[in-house]
Amino acid sequence: MARTGLLATVFICAACGLVYELALVALGSYLIGDTAAQASIVLGVMVFAMGIGALAAKPLQRNAARNFAVIELALALFGGLSVLMLYAAFAWLHIYTFGMVVLALLLGGLIGAEIPLLMVLLQRIRKQAAGSAVADLFAADYVGALLGGLAFPFLLLPFFGQIRGALIVGAINAVAGLVLIFTVFRADLGRKSRWGLSIIAVVVAGSLVGAYVYSDRFEAAAQQALYASPIVYSEQTPYQQIVMTETIEPTTVTDLRLYLNGDLQFASVDEYRYHEALVHPAMSGDRENVLILGGGDGLALREVLRYPDVEQVTLVELDPAMTDLAANHPKLVALNESAMSDPRVTVVNADAFAWLRDRTTQYDAIIVDMPDPDETSTAKLYSLEFYGMAKRALADNGLMTIQSGSPYFAPRSYWCIYATVAETGLQSTPYHVPVPSFGDWGFMLTAKGSAPTPALDPPSALRSLDDATLAAAQVFPPDQQKIDVPPSTLMHPRILEYSQSEWRSY
Structure with a gap:
């Protein structure tokens, strides 16, 4: 059961990791355009960072259970808030590409550190030949990535939108990591580690829940920051963001404007x-x-x-x-x-x-x-x-x-x-x-x-x-x-x- 639980966690974490990648690509294509360039930058930077993260995980293997839990909580926080943070940077600071690269580096590094730590934990449950352990771990990882790749366009985007979809995945990421560590590897945690992880988990949960509750207000404020006139209609569809604005002033003609992905389509005047x-x-x-x-x-x-x-x-x-x-x-x-x-x-x-x-x-x-x-x-x-x-x-x-x-x-x-x-x-x-x-x-x-x-x-x-x-x-x-x-x-x-x-x- 312990081994099955760990492989299930690998499956879930892989799905969450791919969703974070796809969320950055999709947001970039909506805000900046040029999907091919956005995908190339995000995937290239994240794969590079995953290699760095894997190397950086070497000294973390001594306390693999505790450090894995910390990494999952960090992933949940930054991955869950990634869309919200990038959208805020774009709307109010006029920064996007630099922020995207920083986030891709951070998330890629954290994702890359997962596999070495999970390999250590898998071997603690039952010793295996290196080839067999790698095969089991990567099989769960790749199948989980398939789930994430399908869930993002067909479930998360149409039903929850980009901001809330990422927040939900962040919460799932945190729960999966903590359940594994606090059940299967609880004995590996000292009292201070358990208390510390619990406090961090509460902070992460509070941040994700608060962001979820106020996400509609945030999105409305961020959208309005991008347009000179009041927004009278806004919808994120599976294909594009549709926004209509209207200028209503007593001394001027009313001007209704339609924007698709931020590009002006018409002005009624x-x-x-x-x-x-x-x-x-x-x-x-x-x-x-x-x-x-x-x-x-x-x-x-x-x-x-x-x-x-x-x-x-x-x-x-x-x-x-x-x-x-x-x-x-x-x-x-x-x-x-x-x-x-x-x-x-x-x-x-x-x-x-x-x-x-x-x-x-x-x-x-x-x-x-x-x-x-x-x-x-x-x-x-x-x-x-x-x-x-x-x-x-x-x-x-x-x-x-x-x-x-x-x-x-x-x-x-x-x-x-x-x-x-x-x-x-x-x-x-x-x-x-x-x-x-x-x-x-x-x-x-x-x-x-x-x-x-x-x-x-x-x-x-x-x-x-x-x-x-x-x-x-x-x-x-x-x-x-x-x-x-x-x-x-x-x-x-x-x-x-x-x-x-x-x-x-x-």
Whole structure:
């Protein structure tokens, strides 16, 4: 029984350790973006620190039981509070990467010290050949890591969120370590050690419980520190953090803003300029059957539905929480004019890349309204492969518009999209318009055959575009002329490199 209990503790501790790693990776991807870089830094630093921790554990083996308990309590405290501490550093101190590296070093060192001490304790229960003992210990460790890897995305994140999920795992970590030591190895502890560990355990438990109780208040305060205007809605979904803010002042126009993972998606005071430029050039030809990729806020959809001869619109949005918000939140419903409830609309909650792979239907007009390619997960939506599938879904006489970022702030990213689309055989006409909340913002109008001439055929006058302004939008000043850059592919996502480097200063 004692041996089984120890291996069960190894199993639990391994699961907890992997959750701490994944929590740091996930938080970094939400706050900073670039999941690949965040994962590389966290895992690389933690594995390095685990080696240092294993070496540092050598002098601790004399009092293996006591020292293992101390290490588990330290892991529980720092691992459980890791997300909260990093979020606080990001929100109020504007520090993240340095803090993440420090935490990864600390947690990795503590995790690395576990195995040597557990090996000593395992041998005290029953002497084994070194190879057999290592096999038993690592088998429990690796299977436990599998549990942690599955529990984090499928249980902890959706049901508890990042902060509370880490706190719960910290508590489990502490309980597992203390139960093993105070039951199986109680005789190895002196009276002072038992009292000392009990006091430390009470402090750790109090810290974790207190943090859990006040985590909602903390999260609300930290979020508000990141935004200039009051937050009116916030939700952490399995895919992203959704935040809406609203400026309400008696002397100014109300401004509702949507942020995804901290990136501005629209400002209600000028979003019409963006969406008119995105949608209406694609609607100047055939438009009975329209496809919108992205645009879960319903604002591009609002513009499409202005055309009475549109018979069917399919909107593909990854996050069901976003489309639910657009369909049900009163402020957003008012802005998108109840577009999500129109009987002509079919909403599909799916990854647009995977969804396009299985499509055989062709569409008269396609609107590509994706978030900027500054994260690994969105870079594939600006790839040669993605645009190739979009080409297949476009009718022979159809038009497709693509939101393409800023030709002024991110020129290499903008012209990379142009080059990538061209590589598929589609022909594009670039154009750009001023959107005060974003700056100078660019788009591509694409078609099969020859490059299309942007035109307008709206059922009524638009607020920001007419034939003259659309013609002017196709003119680029000398400092914004076309740049020759290679296309972006799944295997070489150049758009991600360009986007991250160009937007870093803004």
